[in-house]
Amino acid sequence: MTPGLTPRTALLLIIPPLLWAGNAVVGRLVNQLVPPITLNFLRWALAFVILLPLAGWVLRRRSGLWAHWRRFALLGLLGVGAYNALQYLALQTSTPLNVTLVAASTPVWMLGIGWLCFSQKVSRRQIMGALLSIAGVLVVLSRGQWSLLAQVRLVPGDLYVLLATVAWAFYSWLLARPAEPPEIRNDWAAFLMAQMIFGLGWSGLFAASEWALTDAHIRWGWPLAAALLYVALGPAILAYRCWGVGVQRAGPAVAGFFANLTPLFAALMSAAFLGELPHLYHGLAFALIVGGIVVSARR
Template identity: 55%
Template sequence: MSGRLDWRMALLLSVPPLMWAGNAVVGRLMVGQIPPLALNALRWTLAGALLLPLAWRVLRHPEVIRIRWGYFAKLGLFGVGSYNALQYMGLHTSTPVNITLIAASSPVWMLMIGSIVYGVRARGVQLAGAALSLAGVALVLSRGEWARLAQIQLVPGDLLMLAAVISWGFYSWLLARPPESMRGDARPSWNWAEFLFVQVMFGWMWGAAAAGAEQVLAPADINWSGSVVAAIVFVAIGPSILAYYCWGKGVAAVGPATAAFFSNLTPVFATLLSAMLLGQSPGWYHLAAFALIAAGIVVTSRPVKTADAR
């Protein structure tokens, strides 16, 4: 049963979307300073190192991880390995505001993946909410000019972010529908840091391989500076560790349905940060798109009325 949402919990749940928005803005600032896949690999290298003192216990029993390697390889690929890498690549041609607004359309892709892959039928209110969210995404992609949709003219970065959101959808369903070895009494007694650390280990392997391929196919140097180091430290601590911790605590306290509303603060924070740090003022279609996406989430999250309801 969910607890009350007081101001302290509201403040805690506001931290993750702020970190996610900061991640998008920092990723944009790093364009030309560090290759996107290298940034992703370095981010998770440092995050793993910082988690190690809290999660070293899992390394004492490698057989526990070994018998579940297939599951964690998939989690690492779709989460740590792909999502942020695609986002950083997308930021080379798109903007933080567009990136976070497209990310806010994730319920659409969650429903599609659940229906096609897991056979979970969507409810009517979920489909209505998905339609509103999808309209918001279309508004962003068209830059407020609907004729562009007919011409299928999309910014490459927007397409990369759509791929990232779909990847995150698979990641989320893998968390929601784990194999038998990760359910009930069979699940290892790991805390949040240990569970995240194992994901980071497998995701880092995917990320490092991608960064290596990037250097072979499109070699580029890292322009090391104080700002680059600060950016890597921020994305490793804020979006990678702090956001996960606050999100987990918040969801445990008030439940996932209530916590989900806070994720829609991400494009709001991204808009504010972009205006302050990048000088990118939002267009009218950004605000309209956010309203549509937020309305879609509200509709989707409405409680189901049962036959016993009065």
């Protein structure tokens, strides 16, 4: 196994892709019930209420949060305010499988951002792996029509998910560079709550803009309530908890490999719940992306 990757850490890193795949499917299912950015805000507002009994002490003046507010504001912007809002936006015009396959280029962005912003060295093997993964993403973006690649027109969802992937890569590198007081860093609920406090501000601002600029509306009912409960408990609280611990233990580059399990789970769930069967080019794209990460991660 990769140094630092124990079976327990591997399990922690498998849980988030499973929940994220479900998040993509649910986001697609409710896209006619709630606007995408509003969905993100409601998700995190519910998660905030759930975590309040466990980590409400973070709101106190002397908790250590406010002395590091700039860092938590940035984490909240990237991980809470931007990433999922962009993903839900992507699901308005793209399928869960396409969204998760494009997002599977995360390790490539991890390497590039680590090199540009965090002084991480990149080997030739990693560059080769990155090129393979990029080829996989191009297969998805071109819908498998290589002859038309130069003329391909990206749907808005493809661009949104690329932006989301860049935001997540920055977020993961920041997680791997701890700079918080120990009482917050060592308490998973407090650490997530500290991000949500600022993230709710960002997502609320984005949601307000959505309602001001579009014909937004919500269709309340049990389907939407069940969806909100799932995305708040699973992809928000549990997935962020497992991902944060996994990144700390295994490092962002290794953790990024596990993100590539998301398209596999999304393909299975899309076929089961949405009737959206994968195409041959999806399989080719997945093979290229995973192959690239395997090449990059080899010691």
